[in-house]
Amino acid sequence: MSIYEAFRRAMLGLALTGGLAIFAAVVFIGYCAYTLPLTRPVGEQSPAAIVYATSEGTPFAARGVYRGEKLAADHLPKNLVDAVIAIEDRRFFEHGGLDPRGILRAAWRNLTGSRGTEGGSTITQQLARLTYLSPERTLRRKVQEIMLAFWLESRLSKNEILANYLNAAYFGAGAFGIDAAAHRYFGKKAADLDVSEAAMLAGLIRAPSHLSPSRNPKAAARRMDLVLEAMVETGALDKAKATAARNHPPELAMPPETEPDDNYFLDTAEVEVKRLVGNPPLDLTVTTTFDPRLQDAAEQVVKNWLSGEGAQRHVGQAALIAMAPDGAILAMVGGRDYAQSQFNRATQAHRQPGSLFKVFVYLTALSNGFTPETIMLDQPVDIDGWQPKNYDEQYRGRVTLRTAFAQSLNSVAAQVAQTVGIDKIIATAKSLGMQSELPSVPSLALGSAEVTLMEMTRAIDA
Template identity: 55%
Template sequence: MSGTAASPSPPPTRSRPFRALRAVFRPTRVLLALSLLSLAVLIFLGWCLIRVPVGGGMAPEASPASLILEARDGTAFAARGNLRGEPIPPDAIPRPLMDAVVAIEDRRFFDHNGIDLRGITRAMFRNVFSDRTEGASTITQQLARLLYLSQERSIIRKTQEAMLALWLETRLSKEEILARYLNAAYFGAGATGADAAARRYFGKPATELNLAEAAMLAGLVRAPSALAPTRNPEGARRRAELVLSVMEETGRATPEQVAAARAAPPALRTPPEMLPGRGYIADWVEAEARRLVGPIPIDLAVRSTLDPALQDLAERVVARWLDREGEKQKAGQAALLAITHDGAVLAAVGGRDYATSQFNRITQARRQPGSLFKIFTYAAALENGARPDSNVVDRPVQIGDWAPGNASGGFRGPMTLRQAFAGSVNTVAVQLFQSLGRERVLDTARRMGLRSTMPEGPSIALGSGETTLLEMVSAFASIPDNRVVEPYVVRGVRARDRSLYTRPEVPAQGGRVLSPEAQQGMLDLLLAVVREGTGRAARLDRPVAGKTGTTQDNRDAWFIGITADAIVGVWVGNDDNSPMNGVTGGGLPARIWHDFMVEADRVKTAEAPLPEAAPATTAEAPRQVAPLRGPARVIDTATLRIGNRAVQLAGVIGMRGEYAESMEAFIAGREVTCMPVGDGAHRCTLGDRDLSEVVLSNGGGRAAADAPAELRGYEAEARRERLGVWRR
């Protein structure tokens, strides 16, 4: 072997075939990855596509008629429902509105195909480097979302939005897209669509909008609930300023036009956000209006009977007394209803807090009326021949296992019917109910307006059945005018182009509820309750006829009072029917009633001036004496005051005191017509009743020496019956 060392072997190398395979598979791997990615994108897009809601439609869904609710003086106080307005056709889009919406929502609307990549880039830049927050959705994308999609923020929804936007751009012209967007967008305060918003905020159709108004509407679209002028007028104004600035920046308005718009900001003609306390009567008015006109799918205006000043007053008085005494007396709720003598609802407080509970304790709460029910028993007794001075006895009564007692715990023995009613003596009411019979009393109650079904058993004589404050106020209202009075809250309903309902100015007169003697007797009894009985806390400086009611364990307390101006009822209690701490009808309810009436006198409108006598048409024609007409107040039973004039009833010598109070309650502030008959005397009529006849036939005065024979005959009849001044 030679001594030479062997050379080292070279490092192993990969064979050429493997290098070739690697070169082949590298692009294949990339291609495979791209294919898989594309497949995933296609699957995602397909998934988004199949999840698009079907049947979204290309127009806003129909909705029930929206309502603008107006008080009796025409001022709007609430809006209900979703206002729709009139659809704006593509060829009639108001230019100021088009320019304002395009400028603030999608400045390149007429240049893109549904998705604005340049706008997306610009929005991203401004959102990062400036204080202004700007969205990137086009008007077409917003329309797609409005018509088909939810407000969910997700990648799936955004993808669906983009796909639908591209599809809409192939199906509709730009003008059609913009018109449908303006008709579908929500502008706040219940207004869907630009025309509804224009009518809601400015009292005009969208076609009449000026630049300042259009800028304000355009600014609402992004945050309608937060920026609605009814809720946030300052925010709406600032947003409108921004819209005008963008319009000038994008050339959609000239500097001169913008300056003019800023110099004349829009004047709102719209009700503010509804005050919470008015929710009860708003619900009532809405339900009644829809019942009267039916399902008409157009925007409506409803003229109600509401007196805004009295409504505000009623809410304040109820809240004040519950805040002061509610916790101490364990009284959680109260309701107040005030109506005119023809039934128009002036104020309605259905509970302590509408925001907490929308349950209306005037129309929906069925509670025991307690001693209020006695008006039906006593009215039936008067119709059966009893008189306010008839003798009755307060004594123990036993009917089966039931032995009713009095609130005082004792028995007073002999008394008059007037004293028993004024003191709300239970035993006398039960005796009368038993002697008259259930059917006779309930028949009288139904004639007076009670609609609720009463339970069996004698305890209904003390109000153990259930009824509503609305029914009881209606029943009391039947007494002064002696006819059924149906409370109402709607005077008229109109669409933009026509009247759909108008309440007759003079409702049809029904038959008499009670005999004239029973009616006068009931007024006598009701006046005694406030003058000397359980309702003394409700006394005013003028006649008040009323009745208290309290149920077992003080679970319900009522007071309903009648004056020349109104009938007002108050209920106090708890929704869970738990007992109150000694609250009676003559306590908290009567005090609420008193304060409401005293303060209402300060807000009453002045009486209208009386018409003057018309002159004769020719010199030869005899002079025609015009009758004197107007609401009447009683000085004494022979003297009325109409406006600033004192009027003497012919043939009557008047009386003051309780007789004048009874006559005041009978007239109840209604219009009296008086014709002069000589020597300063007048024959006055109320409806079809001659007041001289009414006074003398009820013993409210004496016949004058010069009284005609017919009036002397009425006096003689009252004397035989020992009525009024002849009862002594």
């Protein structure tokens, strides 16, 4: 075979390979175009945000999603626009949806480690991703992102793209959209943000959960400084104003990150809110009876008991409710550690109350002709084969009802229950708020039924 023939065959092979590669690329791009999701997916309605405040009106926790008002394209706050453009897409007003220079700049900075990692996607690409695409990381999604970016650029003005982007972006702490974030973090409208506040919020877009000032204030401050530096580089801000903004960092007007064990109280409050108003369509502020100092004390009491007497008894969990005389719940601990177990042993765990249930036995007796001085005989008893014994297995003979209650004598409580009737005792307990099933059996007098700590506390407090 001549050199010419070998060269010709090699060229034909390369041409065929290239042609097949181009054909495959065209088919793939066509497939991406055919499967473009040009309609916005309808997601589930997110729950409205609820801010929980103490009885004094001080916010201490928040749950749900903040949605705020939508920014109009012709009323975009200048501070915010300058900050977002500087840190996210400097050539936003110049490119047509894709910015090769921005991609190269981001790649260079990521390679050299300058300012940490940086993304190369334009704001238009990010809007396409936020609005139409799933979070999956595939070549098809990236190609569709670019296609959608060009499509958006052809349909919307730059200000409309920017407004839609700011209204859709997530800023951490449950805030979707810039107005929601402004209210969530600073208690003001997006239009009223100053330079430092706008810079901090613009910096959250890249990693909202990690940079949230309520969770990681130092990281949020460092990111704000980076945004201010970028604004100086783009000419949106002079060095003097940037320095002034750094010297007057934003002050948060929001509850801090919830202390983990406070969530036992919050879970219970949330259930009560839904019981009263269902799923609220609007953001709410709910004033509770929560006492932060008493909550801290309650948590410490539980931890101390578990590490002391609880450890000696091989007890792994405990619960505590602090309730005011009017029934207000001031503090609640549902277990050793909420992060490890969200099961609330104060409201969900059913346990035998034991002798504590005798309160209902004696209350029923006093309502049915007994007095504290009524004489009872502390002696062995047999009720259909059930033979309750006193704790010390000793019997004291004739005792008053007052003494029997004070010394928690099981035999007397059982006899009193048989005299007044188990059904009447159940009715008394139910009238005081007991909701668990109470079987009509003799042993009920000594607390054999399983109830929750919340029920017992509320009934005794009634």
